[in-house]
Amino acid sequence: MAKSVAVSVGGRYFRRKGLKTLSEPAYVKDILQPLERYAEKNNPLSRGYVPPGGWDESLLKTLVPVIGAQGPLPRNEPGYGPIELAQRIAGFHGAMATNCHTGNWTRPPLSEDLGNFYDWEGRWGPGCAGLPWQPEKMPVDDPAALTEIVQDTALFLGASLVGITKINPQWIFKPGWDRYGHHEIDLDAKLPAGIQYAVVMAIETNYHFVRHAPTAKASAAAGLGYSKMALLSSSMAKFIAMLGYQAIACGNDTTLSIPLAVDAGLGQLGRQGVLITPEFGPRVRLCKVLTDLPLAPTGPIDFGVTEFCDACAKCADYCPAQAIQYGRRTAKARTFSTSPGLLKWPLHGELCLQYWYRNGAKTSKGMFHVDCYQCINVCPFNKKAGIGHNLVRWTIRRLSFLNRLLKYGDDLFYKPMYPTGRMKKKAARRANGSA
Numbered sequence: 138m139a140k141s142v143a144v145s146v147g148g149r150y151f152r153r154k155g156l157k158t159l160s161e162p163a164y165v166k167d168i169l170q171p172l173e174r175y176a177e178k179n180n181p182l183s184r185g186y187v188p189p190g191g192w193d194e195s196l197l198k199t200l201v202p203v204i205g206a207q208g209p210l211p212r213n214e215p216g217y218g219p220i221e222l223a224q225r226i227a228g229f230h231g232a233m234a235t236n237c238h239t240g241n242w243t244r245p246p247l248s249e250d251l252g253n254f255y256d257w258e259g260r261w262g263p264g265c266a267g268l269p270w271q272p273e274k275m276p277v278d279d280p281a282a283l284t285e286i287v288q289d290t291a292l293f294l295g296a297s298l299v300g301i302t303k304i305n306p307q308w309i310f311k312p313g314w315d316r317y318g319h320h321e322i323d324l325d326a327k328l329p330a331g332i333q334y335a336v337v338m339a340i341e342t343n344y345h346f347v348r349h350a351p352t353a354k355a356s357a358a359a360g361l362g363y364s365k366m367a368l369l370s371s372s373m374a375k376f377i378a379m380l381g382y383q384a385i386a387c388g389n390d391t392t393l394s395i396p397l398a399v400d401a402g403l404g405q406l407g408r409q410g411v412l413i414t415p416e417f418g419p420r421v422r423l424c425k426v427l428t429d430l431p432l433a434p435t436g437p438i439d440f441g442v443t444e445f446c447d448a449c450a451k452c453a454d455y456c457p458a459q460a461i462q463y464g465r466r467t468a469k470a471r472t473f474s475t476s477p478g479l480l481k482w483p484l485h486g487e488l489c490l491q492y493w494y495r496n497g498a499k500t501s502k503g504m505f506h507v508d509c510y511q512c513i514n515v516c517p518f519n520k521k522a523g524i525g526h527n528l529v530r531w532t533i534r535r536l537s538f539l540n541r542l543l544k545y546g547d548d549l550f551y552k553p554m555y556p557t558g559r560m561k562k563k564a565a566r567r568a569n570g571s572a
């Protein structure tokens with residue numbers, strides 16, 4: 138019997154109940170041809186992210202991105218003013234000040250000794266506790282009991298959801314990509330021997346800030362998620378290293394995060410291309426620790442996401458970049474950055490990222506991007522826990538023929554603050570009396 142995912146909601150810690158775990162992930166039946174391992178540099182963020190004005194050697198000394206003498210200029214629109222831009226910078230501060238950004242190899246090292254919180258070398262490396270001694274391996278007689286302790290520790294350190302999976306090598310990047318140094322990384326050669334489990338953790342992002350999507354205020358919530366990822370996964374890695382085992386702290390780097398999270402039972406893949414969880418919907422950020430510590434996996438789940446997404450497409454309607462696919466799932470690649478073989482709704486990541494820059498703030502050196510988050514915000518699964526919403530979630534799991542009705546109800550009661558995408562055009566037509 139697989140163990141349950143550990144959950145933290147509103148300061149209350151518990152193990153998820155009432156969801157049957159599966160013997161294998163539901164997506165296995167959707168693999169229509171052998172999958173190739175993903176080359177990390179194909180990710181639009183890997184290809185496209187360079188600070189406005191390019192990297193500058195002075196960054197090593199100042200740690201301040203090159204955004205020009207004035208910095209990002211506030212726009213005279215709600216959600217993009219000086220307060221919201223300051224909130225966005227504040228949210229990302231932890232990730233940027235520790236030179237982590239979205240994961241390892243995305244920023245220059247802090248110093249020769251200290252790379253960043255995700256570092257594989259030196260005192261933050263996989264086998265090092267960060268202290269001047271090397272702990273003995275703690276004997277593990279009962280991996281299931283130890284898993285409980287690891288989960289409790291993860292919740293204590295700031296995780297909202299924690300699951301364990303045996304690492305499917307399919308999800309390890311081949312090759313990895315040093316986004317700062319612009320070179321490939323042979324992760325198969327680099328990964329220490331014996332690493333076989335992933336502690337997969339989700340961090341809830343702030344509901345009230347996310348409601349302001351696609352503005353800089355919602356971007357602040359995403360940024361704080363990145364800052365917490367760096368702290369959470371590196372702290373969890375140090376906890377495991379202190380037990381004498383190897384532990385690699387990862388953000389978005391080293392493996393695809395979503396399939397690992399699906400394998401660990403945190404949630405399922407949604408139409409908008411992110412993980413949807415039963416407790417927080419898609420409003421989470423993911424990080425993981427790869428380790429040789431013997432642990433007991435938590436099982437994958439199916440709580441009706443694919444069937445609901447089939448009936449919904451609200452994210453596609455509101456996507457300002459029209460990057461989310463309508464219609465049924467496909468196993469074909471959509472752009473250079475998506476892989477063929479698995480039935481899903483492939484995202485047009487390039488359109489999405491281009492929108493983030495259009496959605497940003499001008500600097501004297503180019504655009505300062507603002508993440509959008511609208512597809513997370515409008516998703517009907519993005520609701521706070523409560524009797525009514527829990528009943529809806531139960532209905533989605535058991536009575537999928539009611540999905541369209543539930544979607545209709547969501548449209549009626551949950552309109553986003555800022556209409557975007559097709560819905561913005563519809564609203565404009567209505568305002569002009571032509572709809």
Ligand code: SF4
Pocket residue numbers: 407408409445446447449450451452453515516517518
């Ligand atoms: S908005 Fe609807 S279609 Fe999009 S991910 Fe959420 S449930 Fe699925």
Ligand code: SF4
Pocket residue numbers: 351409452455456457458459460461488489490492493508509510511512513
């Ligand atoms: S983040 Fe915004 S632009 Fe990107 S897919 Fe989601 S809604 Fe579309």
